[in-house]
Amino acid sequence: MLVRSTVAAARPQPFLPAATTESRRATPRPVPTKPQGPGGDGFEPGKPTRFDGLKDKALVQALRDAFAKHKDLGYNQARKVIFTELDNHDGKVACVYTGRELRTNKIPNGSDMNTEHTWPQSKGATGVAKSDLHHLFPTDSKANSIRGSYPFGEVKNVKWTQGGSKFGTDEAGRLVFEPPAAHKGNVARALFYFSTVYNKPIPAQDEAILKKWNVADKVDVAERTRNDVIQRHQGNRNPFVDDASLAQRISDF
Amino acid sequence: MADLSALWALVPGGSGVPLAKVGGAPEPVGTLRWPTCAACGMPLRFLFQLPHVPGRLDLSPWAAVYVFQCENPDTVCFRWDAHAGANTVVAVEEGSSAEEGARYPGPPYAEWSLGLGPAEEDTEALSVDVNEATDEQLAALDRALEQAPESKVGGVAGWLNGDATPECCEAPMRFVAQLAAMPFGLSFGDNGRGYLFRCRREGCATPFRFLSQGA
Numbered sequence: 221m222l223v224r225s226t227v228a229a230a231r232p233q234p235f236l237p238a239a240t241t242e243s244r245r246a247t248p249r250p251v252p253t254k255p256q257g258p259g260g261d262g263f264e265p266g267k268p269t270r271f272d273g274l275k276d277k278a279l280v281q282a283l284r285d286a287f288a289k290h291k292d293l294g295y296n297q298a299r300k301v302i303f304t305e306l307d308n309h310d311g312k313v314a315c316v317y318t319g320r321e322l323r324t325n326k327i328p329n330g331s332d333m334n335t336e337h338t339w340p341q342s343k344g345a346t347g348v349a350k351s352d353l354h355h356l357f358p359t360d361s362k363a364n365s366i367r368g369s370y371p372f373g374e375v376k377n378v379k380w381t382q383g384g385s386k387f388g389t390d391e392a393g394r395l396v397f398e399p400p401a402a403h404k405g406n407v408a409r410a411l412f413y414f415s416t417v418y419n420k421p422i423p424a425q426d427e428a429i430l431k432k433w434n435v436a437d438k439v440d441v442a443e444r445t446r447n448d449v450i451q452r453h454q455g456n457r458n459p460f461v462d463d464a465s466l467a468q469r470i471s472d473f
Numbered sequence: 474m475a476d477l478s479a480l481w482a483l484v485p486g487g488s489g490v491p492l493a494k495v496g497g498a499p500e501p502v503g504t505l506r507w508p509t510c511a512a513c514g515m516p517l518r519f520l521f522q523l524p525h526v527p528g529r530l531d532l533s534p535w536a537a538v539y540v541f542q543c544e545n546p547d548t549v550c551f552r553w554d555a556h557a558g559a560n561t562v563v564a565v566e567e568g569s570s571a572e573e574g575a576r577y578p579g580p581p582y583a584e585w586s587l588g589l590g591p592a593e594e595d596t597e598a599l600s601v602d603v604n605e606a607t608d609e610q611l612a613a614l615d616r617a618l619e620q621a622p623e624s625k626v627g628g629v630a631g632w633l634n635g636d637a638t639p640e641c642c643e644a645p646m647r648f649v650a651q652l653a654a655m656p657f658g659l660s661f662g663d664n665g666r667g668y669l670f671r672c673r674r675e676g677c678a679t680p681f682r683f684l685s686q687g688a
């Protein structure tokens with residue numbers, strides 16, 4: 221299998237094997253009892269980490285060094301993982317924006333449900349980043365089309381809404397997309413990861429809202445489990461899921 | 474694969490193909506009735522037109538097709554959907570040039586001519602069923618998608634976010650062309666593409682359909 225690395229330097233880490241067909245079918249799916257691989261030793265509850273004492277650019281650099289390197293699955297393999305394992309729970313895949321569920325055991329028709337790049341391709345999610353599971357989520361194709369590449373924000377004047385998601389203008393009159401409350405923190409931590417690993421800035425007005433969402437919608441078991449499963453496939457973790465307080469120590473992504 | 478049309482890249486700024494263009498105002502080869510959105514009623518915005526080019530782009534019996542989509546800033550009409558009525562392909566037969574109906578009230582897209590250039594793509598890799606494919610075939614599909622022309626007529630549809638071939642008259646439609654949003658600045662979602670399909674049944678009332686797909 222083709223293995224490619226992202227540009228950032230990182231200490232060599234063995235990739236964990238991808239799930240076997242059998243393990244993909246298991247419910248509940250097996251997850252590591254302890255985070256392993258890049259950075260995994262740094263986030264055991266109550267224990268000090270090698271990122272303690274770091275903040276701002278020094279922290280971003282340290283996180284990039286530790287978490288950027290990963291296996292490039294390729295986009296279509298990534299889509300297969302999403303719909304058949306990562307986000308398939310008991311034979312159903314739910315849209316993260318609308319909550320609509322689709323019963324499937326395969327990649328669905330693209331006009332029904334498809335794959336959302338939380339960090340848009342048109343804003344830099346290309347190459348290896350296009351296939352990075354940490355910011356890819358299953359979405360209803362209509363909701364994905366409505367979000368397009370609009371920034372995330374808090375909608376004041378609603379033009380469209382479904383399942384807790386909203387699209388419309390914010391207080392400043394910008395067209396923005398607001399995910400449902402239960403996915404806001406996931407969006408924030410996915411974007412913090414992307415910004416850190418791929419060295420892409422987050423506009424200040426977006427960052428303030430994302431940090432608010434990061435606090436309001438805390439990491440839950442499902443998000444931790446997703447992080448574990450992604451690590452098994454592509455060999456790296458999202459540190460902002462392992463320790464949500466990291467984002468608050470970075471003043472300018 | 475036997476019914477694939479010949480592949481040609483659509484070249485932005487190219488020449489030699491009269492009437493092939495993106496943006497500006499449509500140039501009717503016959504009577505063109507400006508379409509409106511089935512959802513909001515607003516006149517649709519003109520996107521691009523393609524002419525029948527014997528031996529290269531078969532649109533017969535029509536002389537050209539004109540593609541529009543809803544860009545009403547006050548609504549969220551499903552313009553990416555082949556069946557929602559928020560986009561339209563107007564097929565025009567050769568005749569006296571005429572335009573009917575109200576035009577889109579906003580500015581047109583910037584005008585680009587389009588040429589047809591020779592191109593190659595890995596038809597076998599692009600045609601794979603992603604749900605039956607091996608890991609190697611999925612990797613080959615990724616490579617083929619990157620190497621194939623982003624804008625083209627003929628060949629295999631290069632899906633950004635999974636096969637979404639529309640159906641008409643109870644059968645999958647035949648792929649005609651695709652156009653990338655860039656460099657034209659068209660609103661096809663995130664880094665998107667628009668896809669033009671043709672019904673396989675002669676005499677169908679909606680012989681062409683259009684959809685777009687973003688990442």
